[in-house]
Amino acid sequence: MSEVSVAALDLELLRTFQAAAHLGSLAGAAEQRHRSVSAISMQLKRLEDVLETRLLERGPRGVTPTAAGESLLRESRELLRLHDGMLARFTGRGLGGKVRFGLPEDYARELLGDVLPDFMARHPDVLLEAFTATSGELARQLSHSNLALAVLLDRPQRLPGGEALWQTSPVWAGPRLGQLTEHFSLPLALHSIDCPYRDLAVESLDVIGKPWHAVFTSTSIHAVEKAIEAGLAIGVIDRQRLTPSMRELGEAEGLPALRPCEARLYLATQIEQSSRPAVEALAALLRERLFERGPWRAEALR
Known part of the structure; x- marks a missing residue:
C-alpha cells in the first residue's frame, strides 16, 4: 500500500509568522529571530505556499494578517504552546x-x-x-x-x-448620549487613590478651575466603564477601551487636553x-x- 503524502508544517516557519504578525514588521521579526529580512520573507513565502493561502498583507507601514492569517495566528499559538510545554517537561530544560x-x-x-x-x-x-x-x-x-x-x-x-x-493614550470618555459636561460641577467616575488616570483627571480640571465631584469611585476599571456607559459620569480611560456606548470628549466640550503616561x-x-x-x-x-x-x-x- 502506498503512503499518502501529507504536507507538514515547520514549527520554525510558524514562529517566524507569529513574530511578524505580532511586531507588524519583517524587520522587527528579523531582529527577534536573528535572521536577515530576506530570510524572513522567504520563510513566510514558504509557509504561504504550504498552506496555499495569503497570510500577511504587505504595506508601507508593515504587515498585517489577512483573515486566514488571523485564524492561523490563533491556532498556531496554541500549537506552539503545546509543543514548548511538552518539550520542557520531557527534556527537563524548563x-x-x-x-x-x-x-x-x-x-x-x-x-x-x-x-x-x-x-x-x-x-x-x-x-x-x-x-x-x-x-x-x-x-x-x-x-x-x-x-x-x-x-x-x-x-x-x-x-x-x-x-x-x-x-498610553488617555482620553476623556462620556456616555454616547447625554451632555454631562454642561453641568456646573463635572460628575466623574474615578479610580481610588494612587491611580495615574485619577491624577490626570483631577489635576487637569484643577488647572482650568473646573469644579468636579466624584459620582462613582471604584478600584475596578470595568466598574468605572459601566458607570460611564450608564450615563452617571465621565472619566479618563485609554482610547482603546472606548466602547460603542461611549464617546470621546475633549476641547469642544470644554475639557482640557490630557498628557500621555x-x-x-x-x-x-x-x-x-x-x-x-x-x-x-x-x-x-x-x-x-x-x-x-x-x-x-x-x-x-x-
Missing part, C-alpha cells in the same frame, strides 16, 4: 522557581489572554502569580520586593530605573536566586510583546 508579577487591571485582560499563557506553556514548572492593583500600589509592593517584577505607569510616582514599554517594566531589587532566570524570562517576553506597542495589538490579533 525553568523553575516562583514569579510574582504585578500589573494594572486595565491591561490584565490583554496580558492574561496573550503573554502570560505563552510564558506558562514555555515554562510549566514555574509558579506564576499575577497581581493587579493601581500603579501606586504596585510601586509600593515592588519597592518592598513583594513582587518580582511589574508593569506600571509612571504616575502618580515614578520609581527609579525601569524600562519604557509603551506610551508611560508604561514601564520594573524588576525588584531583591529576587530569589532560584527564581531569577524565570523572572528574567518573563521580562524578556514582556519586552518582546509590548515594546512600543502595548498589549492592544496582541488583543486585536487574537
Whole structure:
C-alpha cells in the first residue's frame, strides 16, 4: 500500500509568522529571530505556499494578517504552546522557581489572554502569580520586593530605573448620549487613590478651575466603564477601551487636553536566586510583546 503524502508544517516557519504578525514588521521579526529580512520573507513565502493561502498583507507601514492569517495566528499559538510545554517537561530544560508579577487591571485582560499563557506553556514548572492593583500600589509592593517584577505607569510616582514599554493614550470618555459636561460641577467616575488616570483627571480640571465631584469611585476599571456607559459620569480611560456606548470628549466640550503616561517594566531589587532566570524570562517576553506597542495589538490579533 502506498503512503499518502501529507504536507507538514515547520514549527520554525510558524514562529517566524507569529513574530511578524505580532511586531507588524519583517524587520522587527528579523531582529527577534536573528535572521536577515530576506530570510524572513522567504520563510513566510514558504509557509504561504504550504498552506496555499495569503497570510500577511504587505504595506508601507508593515504587515498585517489577512483573515486566514488571523485564524492561523490563533491556532498556531496554541500549537506552539503545546509543543514548548511538552518539550520542557520531557527534556527537563524548563525553568523553575516562583514569579510574582504585578500589573494594572486595565491591561490584565490583554496580558492574561496573550503573554502570560505563552510564558506558562514555555515554562510549566514555574509558579506564576499575577497581581493587579493601581500603579501606586504596585510601586509600593515592588519597592518592598513583594513582587518580582511589574508593569506600571509612571504616575502618580515614578520609581527609579525601569524600562519604557509603551506610551498610553488617555482620553476623556462620556456616555454616547447625554451632555454631562454642561453641568456646573463635572460628575466623574474615578479610580481610588494612587491611580495615574485619577491624577490626570483631577489635576487637569484643577488647572482650568473646573469644579468636579466624584459620582462613582471604584478600584475596578470595568466598574468605572459601566458607570460611564450608564450615563452617571465621565472619566479618563485609554482610547482603546472606548466602547460603542461611549464617546470621546475633549476641547469642544470644554475639557482640557490630557498628557500621555508611560508604561514601564520594573524588576525588584531583591529576587530569589532560584527564581531569577524565570523572572528574567518573563521580562524578556514582556519586552518582546509590548515594546512600543502595548498589549492592544496582541488583543486585536487574537
